[in-house]
Amino acid sequence: MTLNSANAAPCFDNPQRAYEYLLAQESAKTQVRDQATININRASEGELVSLNGIGSSKAQAIILYREMFGDFKTVDELAKVKGIGVKTVEKNRGRLRVQD
Numbered sequence: 001m002t003l004n005s006a007n008a009a010p011c012f013d014n015p016q017r018a019y020e021y022l023l024a025q026e027s028a029k030t031q032v033r034d035q036a037t038i039n040i041n042r043a044s045e046g047e048l049v050s051l052n053g054i055g056s057s058k059a060q061a062i063i064l065y066r067e068m069f070g071d072f073k074t075v076d077e078l079a080k081v082k083g084i085g086v087k088t089v090e091k092n093r094g095r096l097r098v099q100d
Helices: 015-035 056-069 075-080 086-095
Strands: none
Touching: 075 086
């Protein structure tokens, strides 16, 4: 896909600046998502996979664990979930919470 001046003209003086703006917007959205705190007792699979080291299967394991054993009392309890270790909890500690 190529950008041409006709499409970019309404907002920007050249297509490169429009492209840089769009990249910056996408980066900002990603950064906000990656910094948002997540309540591990309420989070969806989609929210959980935004965590460092958590893929779809681990996210499903977290959801299954809380369905079987109830809400997590502390963030550290997350390490009891199969496939999630203390290192994963530590990497994400700043983004994890157990209450709203």
